[in-house]
Amino acid sequence: MRAFLYALVGALALDVGACTNPLAVDNTNNPDRNSAFRTATDLETFLGSTYAIAHSGTLGDAKVLSGGANDGLQPQLITMGMESVSGLANFAMGPRSAIPRNQIDNSINGQGSIGNLRDFFVEHSAARLASLALARLKVLGSLGTVTRDRRARAFGKFVEGVGLGNLALAYDSAAVLTEDNANDATVPLARYDSVMRAALFDLDSAATIAGMVGTAPDGFPLPATWINQATASITQAQFIQLVHSYKARFLAGVARSPADRANNVNWAQVIAEANLGITSDFNILMSPTNGWDVSWPVQHYATGSASWHQMSQFFMGMADTSGGYDTWLLLAPASRAPFLVVTPDKRFPQGTNRGAQNNDSQPASFASTRYFRNRPPSSDAAGDPLQISMYDFRRSFGFFSSSRNGPYPVMTAAEIHLLNAEGLLRQGGAANIDSAAKLINISRVAKGGLPPVDITATDTSAVVPGGNACVPRVPDAAQGYRRTKCGNMWDALKWEYRMETAFTGYGMWFFAARGWGDLPEGTAVSWPAPYQELQVRQVPIYGLGGVGLPGGSGRGNYGLFAGGVY
Amino acid sequence: MLASLLAAAGQAWAQDAVVHGKVTDDRGDALSVANVQLVELNVAVLTGTNGQYTILVPAARVSGQTVTMRVRTIGHKPTSRPIVLSAGEQTQDFSLVTDVNQLEAVVVTGVQEATERIKVPFSVTTIDASKLQVPAADPLTLLQGKLPANIVSASGRPGAQPAVLLRGPTSLNAQGRSQDPLYIVDGVIINGALPDLNPSDIESVEVVKGAAAASLYGARGGNGVINITTKSGRRAAEGVQFSVRTEAGLSDIERDFGIAQRTALLMNENNTQFCQAETGQPLCARTFDYTFWQQVINNQASDWAGTPPSMPIDPGATLSGGPLRQRFQIDPWPGQVYNAVRQVVTQHPYTQNDVDMTGAFGGTRFYASGSNLTDQGAIRFLQGLQRNSFRANVDQAIGSDLNIAVRTFYSRSSQDGLNQEGGAQPTPGDAGGGAFFRLTRAPGIANLLQYDTLGRLFIRPNLQQGGAQNYNPLYYLANVHRTDLTKRFIGGVTTQYTPASWVQLEANFSYDLRSTGASQFRDKGFRSTGPNPDAPTNLGNILRNSTSSEEFNTGLNATFRHNFGSDFQTRYSLRYSYAQRDSNLVFGQGDFLAFRGIDALTNVTQDKVDSSWAQSIRQIGLFGGANFTYKDRYILDALVRRDGSSLFGPGHRWANFGRVSGAWRLGLEPWWFLRQVTEFKLRASYGTAGSSPGFSSQYETFGIGPGGIPQANFLGNRNLGPEVSHEIELGADIELLGRFGLTATYARSRISDQILPVPLIAASGYQRQWQNAGELLNKTWELTLNLPFVQTRDFSWTMGVSYDRNRSVITKLDVPPYLYGASLQATDQIFYAQEGERYAEFYGRKFLTGYGDCGLLPAPFSADCGAGKAFQTNDQGFLVWVGAGNDPTMGITHNLWQAQLPGSQAPWGVAMNWGMPIILRGDGANQQTAKQVPLGNALPDFRFAITQTVTYKRLTLYALLDAAIGQSVWDQGFHWAHLDFLSKDVDQTGATVESAKPIGYYYRAAPPDNAAGIGGLYDILAPNSFSVEKASYAKLREALVSYHIGPIRGVGDWQLSIVGRNLVTFTNYRGFDPEVGVASGPSGQANSAAINAVDAFTFPNLRTFTIGVSTRF
Structure with a gap:
């Protein structure tokens, strides 16, 4: 009996000891909104982390959403834009890059549906979390000083703008999120151009507010972790340049067709933004374990084989001066095989046979040439004859080899000044063309070692110099796209753009190519809002793209259509 | 003791009453430790080892009155007779009929207090040690085929625990939770898994399957309960008895995978040299010797393999174009051809040694055991599972009204981690070596056991392009050292106080501590497949993972009895329980080792990842119940339970559960006319039980990603409540001729308030929110037959049959239709959820x-x-x-x-x-x-098991055939190869x-x-x-031949046995093993390998042959 009583008392004591609301247990693993926003410092820290989410929504995995690395649009974008070639079904690269192009059917469990949702959600989430923080800042009144408030507001508007802008680039519709609808989860979907207008407005606000921010300790440079850098080195001027650069990218990239890009893009504004934009590459210090990542190298270099990626023979061939490209174009599509690109362009491995090119030096970093390698034949991979090649993008190999740690450009200065150049070409006139040529020649000469395009040209049809050794050579419509001719100023611009932006930002070749008309016919020019979103909103699921179907691009330049080069 | 009794009797013989006799079974064998009781006098003794007993009644209590003598022992039907108690000596012998159907066995699971099974108004399956003839490495494997339930050994990896669905799946989404039942061992609610337990300690197992029976367990009972009772000295005779058993044998894998043994690679005319690709040259302008190049690229000093020649048409790559429709895979490989499966799989030893001690000294009764298990599996370079365990169970009687039971258990096991299974693309820190993935990608010409001149296994014997990723599966196993160490302590104290015959009080306290530590080391110099260095691979990796989880349970019970006359018995119960589980995890890993051979996290220089996590779960249960029995044939039982849980949202902190059940024993009715039907009980029960949300589901928090970046993936829900299973169970327990037993049960269970991650619009910033948003309907038929055809002294033959059929349908879904599955690559969207759809229905092309x-x-x-x-x-x-x-x-x-x-x-x-x-x-x-169309269901149409036990004199033959019919498996290994x-x-x-x-x-x-x-x-x-194929199978899961030797030179009681496990699989399945599935991991939705029927490069079940010797003395 005594033992029983002891046990009873013991049990009761244990229970009573736990009786201070025993069922209320805190989650000490994750912060709720109160603790995340509790103090000015906490709120600022929260806001300062939101650009990482926006970045992650485009290039980086870093586990922002369940799903493997590369479960985003980027692998699809780069294959659809022929920036990369892979026939693998993984990450929907094969289906998206198939020629003739298929529709993005947006079906439940359709290929790529995880990636489609991922970017859509993550970019919305970045914008929403930034707007939540900005709304909280309004309630809080101040972070302590006016400078600090402005820095936070500038950064928050910047993230809102980047998030919405990325959505407007990729999707046909998205929700426009602001701090005024921060607690309203029923924001309707708006068309991409409306979303882009909102994004540009946010970026305008960011630039304006940033211009009013003072310097340290509360102002610029930005804290190092906000846009990951080795030190707190992003100055006020650099931040404002970055905002303007995003504006230039978004203004030009949002166009869905050549007509749209030609007629509806405010090129004067693009030029103005570009002139205020970055003058050197915008690098982020990648560190996957700290949430900053560029995920596609995970797979692209995973196996050493080119199954996962290789450069497009169709575009690489434009550098060839040996006649191999012409020969290749003349072949029946199914008979084409990768050929040796012999070119003066120093971004390519040099040599007149494969062994020599194999032995050409490989780049140690992103900054150095060559950009591409001619891979060992044993690493060749089969695929669509129009697209496969013996060339791999190599600038990022060092980055990959260091587990994706280190600086990586997510926006190049070349991108911005070439957008500037495009604006100038579109505006026409000798002076503008002269200015454009100078911009084109920056990388053409310094990186490619190619002769400068003619800065005295009076129209854009002027061909690039070099005679038979001209670069680029492009399929000639007059010859049924089965033979080449020297490209003109436009072709030189696009060549530089492709060379200098490859694998740098978000779908660089794709977003440009849809406005240039360089996508293979039927390529979807927008992603539909993910079926999961449509289901929740209880609206019909729809697909986009495919030859002759809604949302599909028209016949591609350079013969990218059935009966052209394929 | 007997001598002293007799001496005392000799002195008082003239006045006292002495009743003695012998208790035997229906074959005439003596029954030891049978309880012989004079009911009215509340006097009882146990029989000795020879079945003899003596009861001495003092003269003061002897008046020539008529009293009832009642005799009972486990496994036999009790009997009683009136005797006249008068001074002097009388002999009363009893013969107890074997209770072949265990109708009289006492059950303790799901009932308010220990109750004879025949009086329980719902289904409780009891499996005692006599049915567990073939020892197993873990308790759940031991139960396979012993009861109607879906118990799937989805992985044969030593130490892996089967997945259990007692009556079908209960949760549409068990992410972060479990579909497994609640496990209880000796009253201790078990903290997660059972594999640390030593199955040889098990005395009996009771299983209640659905809410109609498991309501007693409230918010933890929704998936049913498996209640294990370990051996004790409760029925031990005075003194000590030792048992020793040793078993040793070999394990291997029964079936082959079936790897292609021919090639489609281009060769020369003699099929001796392979064509080499040369730019601008004809297809076969140059040839090369495959084995020579295997040497060239592997036998290099570098940490990476060299570059093999390229082949013009290489099926190891992603081939396209004309060759796909021109080439036929008909050419034999030149030279020696290897079977990769037979190179990876090899026989390994299996040994198990048990020693135990059972005894009683006065009021102290005890059982203690020690066990050692070595289950090395069957994979070259791996060591499998080693486990040492110890148990001490003590029961102490203090006076006639107080009993204290103490149970303690400790085990320490080490396991060679996950090196053999896992994803197809292991990353440097990934524990999954993917050996079985690469095994499906080894061409016949690849010798996986070839070493280079530096003593290293060839990393890339496969020269084809795919060989770059499909490297030698054995290399990883030989060079990544992973050990998972688990320590487990389980202890409990139960105190029973019976101050009067009408009341019993009980208090219990239990504690379960499980700590695990994983240690993985890949040294500098680990080879990659080239042709370039791969620094994260070559420069090593270290991983450490440590978890600790402890659970406290306390309970207070009070049971009151009152009889209204001799025919109407009533019982009333009250219970209070409190449980608390605290868990934590610490994890760290990194790459790029600074120094070779140093296995410490300080040695990593890059890719450092560390994390930690902690949680506490608390639950309070309040319970009241009543039970009424009239004339032993009308039984009514009711209970209500109110549970509070910290897992429920603060807006829904408490939930109610309950049960009403009744039974009618028609066979006891005076009008019962079917005399051949010696027992006929109908029963019906309705009850509710629950399943709680995961820990984090209620909290409206942000996640913390790498670098402290907020994540807004899942929005918590403060109003989240439990899933509630509402079950109607109808059944009958029938016995024919006092021998043949039949139990049939139909259960209809509606599991409402499914906890689902409901998608939110992206504009909310959050992807999903946990909500109670769906309903699942399970319909289950269960049948068991016990057929003791022959029961003679020298020969017996008994057949057992179990059958179950379950259908699980999604009847309500408050979210849009969606796809779900496990969490490995390509397995997360394999089933389709929509209203009206069967659960676990594969969808695809x-x-x-x-x-x-x-x-x-x-x-x-x-x-x-x-x-x-x-x-x-x-x-x-x-x-x-x-x-x-x-x-x-x-x-x-x-x-x-x-x-x-x-x-x-x-x-x-x-x-x-x-x-x-x-x-x-x-x-x-x-x-x-x-x-996307339905392709088949991952859950079987039905399952059955047949046991045969034949004894002839000292020889026993036993076999268990276990079958699952009609289920589909996505044979991903076969598909992807x-x-x-x-x-x-x-x-x-x-x-x-x-x-x-x-x-x-x-x-x-x-x-x-x-x-x-x-x-x-x-x-x-x-x-x-x-690739989704029907994978019906029948397995000869257990086989035993034993010979009872008896004493050798007068010592011990020896037995020799030959044991086989998973000996033969009868199936048309194309993969290794049709009994297969993916244990989902934390982000898997179905979260049960019994549901995720995907053959994703999983370790097949082991076939084991052993010889065992046991004795007792």
Whole structure:
């Protein structure tokens, strides 16, 4: 009996000891909104982390959403834009890059549906979390000083703008999120151009507010972790340049067709933004374990084989001066095989046979040439004859080899000044063309070692110099796209753009190519809002793209259509 | 003791009453430790080892009155008779009939207090040690085939625990939770898993399956309960008895995977040299020797392999174009050919040693045991599982009204981690070595056991392009050292106080501590497949993972009895319980080691990842119940339970559960006319029980990603409540001729308030929120037969049969239809959830099969389908396009394999290749989109098991055949190996010119558009009608031949046995083992390997032969 009583008392004591609301247990693993926003410092820290989410929504995995690395649009974008070639079904690269192009059917469990949702959600989430923080800042009144408030507001508007802008680039519709609808989860979907207008407005606000921010300790440079850098080195001027650069990218990239890009893009504004934009590459210090990542190298270099990626023979061939490209174009599509690109362009491995090119030096970093390698034949991979090649993008190999740690450009200065150049070409006139040529020649000469395009040209049809050794050579419509001719100023611009932006930002070749008309016919020019979103909103699921179907691009330049080069 | 009693009796013989006698069973064998009781006097003794007993009643209590003598012991039907108690000596012998159907056995699970099974108004399955004849490494494996339930050994990896679905799945989404039942050991609610337990300690197992029986366990009982009672000294005779058992044998893997043994690589005319690709040169301008190049690229001092020559048509790569329809995989490899499976799988020892001690000294009764298990598995270079465990169980009686039971257990086990299973693409820090993935990608010419001159296994014996990722599976196993160490302590104290015959009080306290530590080390110098250095791989990796979880349970019970006359017994129970589980995890890993051979996290220089996590769960239960029995044949039972849980949202902190059940023993009715039916009980029960949300589901928090970046993936829900299972159970327990037993049960369970991650619109910033948003309906039939055909002294033959059939249907879904599954690559969207759909229904793409599918072709093609028409079935049953005037045998003879039907002339506008399987299309708005159709269900149509036990004198033969019928498995290993043309069916050995098929038939045979699915059984990564296959099987799961030797030279009681486990599998399944599934991991949705029936490179079950010797003394 005594033992029983002891046990009873013991049990009761244990229970009573736990009786201070025993069922209320805190989650000490994750912060709720109160603790995340509790103090000015906490709120600022929260806001300062939101650009990482926006970045992650485009290039980086870093586990922002369940799903493997590369479960985003980027692998699809780069294959659809022929920036990369892979026939693998993984990450929907094969289906998206198939020629003739298929529709993005947006079906439940359709290929790529995880990636489609991922970017859509993550970019919305970045914008929403930034707007939540900005709304909280309004309630809080101040972070302590006016400078600090402005820095936070500038950064928050910047993230809102980047998030919405990325959505407007990729999707046909998205929700426009602001701090005024921060607690309203029923924001309707708006068309991409409306979303882009909102994004540009946010970026305008960011630039304006940033211009009013003072310097340290509360102002610029930005804290190092906000846009990951080795030190707190992003100055006020650099931040404002970055905002303007995003504006230039978004203004030009949002166009869905050549007509749209030609007629509806405010090129004067693009030029103005570009002139205020970055003058050197915008690098982020990648560190996957700290949430900053560029995920596609995970797979692209995973196996050493080119199954996962290789450069497009169709575009690489434009550098060839040996006649191999012409020969290749003349072949029946199914008979084409990768050929040796012999070119003066120093971004390519040099040599007149494969062994020599194999032995050409490989780049140690992103900054150095060559950009591409001619891979060992044993690493060749089969695929669509129009697209496969013996060339791999190599600038990022060092980055990959260091587990994706280190600086990586997510926006190049070349991108911005070439957008500037495009604006100038579109505006026409000798002076503008002269200015454009100078911009084109920056990388053409310094990186490619190619002769400068003619800065005295009076129209854009002027061909690039070099005679038979001209670069680029492009399929000639007059010859049924089965033979080449020297490209003109436009072709030189696009060549530089492709060379200098490859694998740098978000779908660089794709977003440009849809406005240039360089996508293979039927390529979807927008992603539909993910079926999961449509289901929740209880609206019909729809697909986009495919030859002759809604949302599909028209016949591609350079013969990218059935009966052209394929 | 007997001597002292007799001495005392001698002195008081004249006045006292002495009753003595012998208790035997129905074969005449003495029954020891039988309880002999004079009911009215509350006097009881136990029989000795010879079955003898003596009861001495003092003269003061002897008056010539009539009293009831009652005798009972486990496994026999109790008996009683009136005797006249008078001074002097009398003999009363008893013979107890074997209770072959255990109707009189006492059950303790789900009931308010210990109750004879025949009086329990719902289904409780009892399995005592006598039915556990073949020892197993873990308790759940021991239960397979012993009861109607879906217990699946989805992985044969030593230490892996089977997945259990007692009555079908209960949660549509068990992410972060479990579909497993609640496990209780000696009253201790077990903290997660059971595999640390020593099955040899088990005395009996009781199983209650659904809410109708498990309501007593409230919010933790929704998946049923498995209650294990370990051995104790409660029924031990005075003194000590020792038992020793040792078992030793070998394990291997029964079946082969079936890797292609032929090649489609281009060779010279003599088939001795392989063609080498040379830019600008003809296909075979230069040749090379494969084995020579294996040496060249592997036998290098560098940490990476060299560059092999390229081959012009390399099926190891992603091949396309003409070769797909021109090449036939018919050429034997030159030189020696190896069977990769037989190189990876090897026989390893299995040993188990048990020693225990049982005894009693006065009021102290005890059981203590020690055990050592070595289960090395069957994979070369791996050590499997080693476990040492100790148990001490003590029961102490203090006076006649107080009992204290103490249970303690400690085990320490080490396991060689996850090196053999896991993802197809292990990253540097990934524990999954993917050995079974790479095993499916090893061509016959690859010698996996070849070493270079530096003593290293060849990293890349496969020269093909795919060989870069499909490196030698043994290399990883030999060079990544991973050990998972688990320490477990379970202890409990139960105190019972019976101050009066009408009341019993009980208090219990239990504690369960489980700590695990994982240590993984890959040293600098680990080789990669080249041709360049791969720093994260070459420079090493270290991982540490430590978890600790402890659970406290306390409970206070009070039971009151009151009888209204002799016919109407009533009981009332009250209970209070409190449980608390605290868990934490610490994790760290990194790459790029600074120093070779140093296995400490301080040695990593890059990719450092560390994390920690902690949680506390608290639950309070309040319970009240009543039980009424009238004339032993009308039984009514009711209880209510109110549970509070910290897992419920603060807006829904408490939930109510309850049960009403009744039984009617018709066989006891005076009017019962079927005398052959000696027991006939009908029972009905309705009850509710629950399943709690995961820890984090209620909290409206942000996640913290790498670098402290907030994540807004899941929005918590403060109003989240438990899933509630509402079950009606109807059944009958029948016994014929006092021997043959039949139990039949039908259960209908509606599991409401399914906890689902409901999608939110992206504008909310959060992806999903946990909500109670669905309903599942389970209908289950269960049947058990116990058929003791012959029961004589020298010969007996008993057959047992169990059968169960479950259907689980989604009846309500407050979220849009969605796909779900496990969390490995390509397995997360394999089932489709929509209202009216069966749970675990595979969805994927379908190849048209048979003329019955002609109608699925769009018009006008459907009319051109049939014998002699443009679309015909081939010899494998697939509908293929052959064109007018042709038939599927003409591919080679008429050079048709390269013929194509242009998209403009083909169904759905998609080009077709001649003779290739056709994917069904026409989904949604886009006619070209492949349709997603149901492909089969992962859960079996039904299961059955048959046991046969035959004894002849000292010889016993026992066998258990366990079967699952009608379930489908996505044979992902077989499916994906088609990518490298390494599944056995790609080989065309034995094919004729009429039946042979090119390699594109098995992979893809795309025209220039390169679209997946245009011919080719591989198609895409996801399930299709070719790779999801029926995987019915029957396994000879247990077999035993034992011989009872008896004492040797007067010492001990020896027994010799030969044991076999998983000896034979009867199946048409194409993979290793049809008993397979993916344990989901934390982000898997179905979260049970019994549901995720995917053969994703999983360790097959082990076949084991052992010889055992045991004795007792």
